[in-house]
Amino acid sequence: MLFKTKNIILLPLLLFGCFNIYAQDSTLVGKTIQWDLVKCIDYAKKNNIQINSIRLNQQTSQQQYLLAKAARLPNLSASASETFAHGNNVTSYNGTLxxxxxxxxxxxxxxxxxxxxxNAITNTISQANLSVQQANYAIVQQENDITLQITQAYLAILLDKENLIYDTDLVNTSIAQTKLEQQRYNVGSVARKDLIQLQAQQAADQYTLVNQQNTERGDLLTLKQLLLLPTDSHFDIFKPDSIAPDDTTASPLREAEDIALKNRPEVKNSQLGVQIAQYGVKIAQAGYLPSLVAGAGLSSGYVSGNQAGYFSQLNSNFYQDIGLTLSIPIFTKRVVKTQVEEAKINVEQADLTLSDTKIVLSQTVERAYLNFQNAKSQYDAAEVEYKYNQESYRIASEQLKVGVASIVDFLLQKNLFIQSQQAFVQAKYNVILTLKIYDFYKGIPIKL
Structure with missing residues (x-):
């Protein structure tokens, strides 16, 4: 995993939501898959269950918005009843029951x-419309979180692959050096202890290579499970021809912070939350005001045994009415006042949520900026160290070939080279990742 041995500077930022569940795509069963970073991110956005759940919430909000608009329309209801009765009645011709x-x-x-x-209906419509917008921003916010998770996992694999190249080269070099030392030992020009030391180093290099291969397989599995690809699919990532921190300059912190506060979905979501709460106050205050409702009705009926026929009775009993009903609240036992006060509290709570969101985002951007600055310093130092140790190791290797360097001095220089190489490669990917994340908060899409 990227940065798992040292310089774990981004873990707190990316831990949240790292165990999201993704919907599996059955069309990929048994397939060989090789995706670049953009494809991985697009697939995650499409299949993430948490995102799809928020999308369903957005559809629910949309339905609530349509329902609020429909409140402007008149309702219409029909009723019909039939009653059957039995009783003893006095007959008209002889007076008997x-x-x-x-x-x-x-x-x-x-x-x-x-x-x-x-204006309760109007305010409810406006409130419902804002809820739809809020749900849209919630989707974008979750997509942003997943983008960061996928990017970290992807770059971890790229780091593994680059380390594999270096480790394989070290093993091949160790094999050649041991073979040369074996030839010298066979003719008696070197001591057995020198040969054994090189053989031990070759075994150590081979062990390092095996460990790195295992690390790559583990990190590939992590990304595969993060995407929830089918178990029997064969997954790998596409490795760019070259990846290097060509441009390691970052915009000023204040500029990035201002852009984030203006454009990030979590801020817009919280801002809409304040407006929604404010509409809640207006809706509650409508309880103090009178309401006016227009009503109209049509009715008719019949009774059996009437001398008039069925249709004649329906015509005779046909009534039409239309009217207005004015309701004026006078005393509501503090129900409306409580609703208004609670709505005002919700506004204050929404304001606090907005302030907290802005503070957390500002701190996150500042942390991302500091992470990049630290990674940049480490990269610059590691690059210089690596170049010097690379040259020293080259010289030591040439000296070993001609027999003018001791095994101890050679192995010491080789270990210094390996350590500086590992530090340099890790620092390179660290600075790439931290810069990508910092730029991401400015709205720049992540791509390699």
């Missing part, structure tokens, strides 16, 4: 339209 069944029915249409309710 007789059993009798009767039926009656009633039918109606009713509609209501809210004409005024303290």
């Amino acid at each position: 007789g059993s009798r069944f009767t039926t009656q029915g009633s039918y109606g249409l009713n509609s209501n339209l809210t004409l005024y309710n303290g």
Whole structure:
């Protein structure tokens, strides 16, 4: 894993959400996959369950927005009832009791339209619309988090692959040096202890190479599981022809911070949260105001046994009504006042959330800037150290070939070279990653 032995400067930044679950794509079962960084990020954004869950929340918010708009429309309801009754009634011709069944029915249409309710409908529509926008920013925010996770995992594998190149070269060099020393030992020009020391170094180099191969396989598995690719798929990343921190300059901290505070989705999300809470106050305050509702209805009915027929009764009993209902709240037992006060508290809470979001983001950008500055200093120092040790190791190797260098001095210089090489490669990827993250907070997409 990248930076797992030292200089773990980005772990706290990237730990959050590192165990997100991704939806598996069954079309990739048994396939050989080799993706670049952009493809990995795009795939994660598409298949991440957490993002898709937020997308469903956004659809729910959209439905709530449509429902709020529909409150402006009149409602319409129909009703119909049929009643069957049995009783003993006095007959009209002889005055005796007789059993009798009767039926009656009633039918109606009713509609209501809210004409005024303290602008509660208008404010609810505006509030619901902001909730839709807030859900959109939540999606972008989660996509940003996943982008950072994928980038770290991807660069860890690139670091492994570059280390493998160097470690393989060291093993090949050790084999050649040991073979040459074996020839010298066979003719009696060197002591056995010198040969054994080179053989031990060759074994150590081979062990380092095996460990690095295992590390690469482990980091590939980490990214594969992060993407939740099928178990039996064969996954690898695309290695660019060259990757180097060509431009290791960063814009001023204040500039990056200002851009982040203006454009980052977490800030916009919190700003919308404040506006949503403010609309909540207006909606609650509408409870103090009167409401005016227009209503209209149509109704008719019939009773069996009536001399008039069924349709004649429906026509005779056909009523139409239209009217206005004015409701004026006078005493609500503090219900409305409590709702208003709670809504105001929600506004204060939303303001605090916005302030906290800005503070956390500013601190995160500042930390990213400091991480880059530290990584840049380490890279510059490691580059110089590596060049000198590389040249010293080359000289020591040439001296060993001609037999003018002791094995002890050679192995000492070789170990210094290996250490400086590892530090340089790690510092290179560290500075690349920290710069990518710092630029990402300015809205610059991550790509290699």
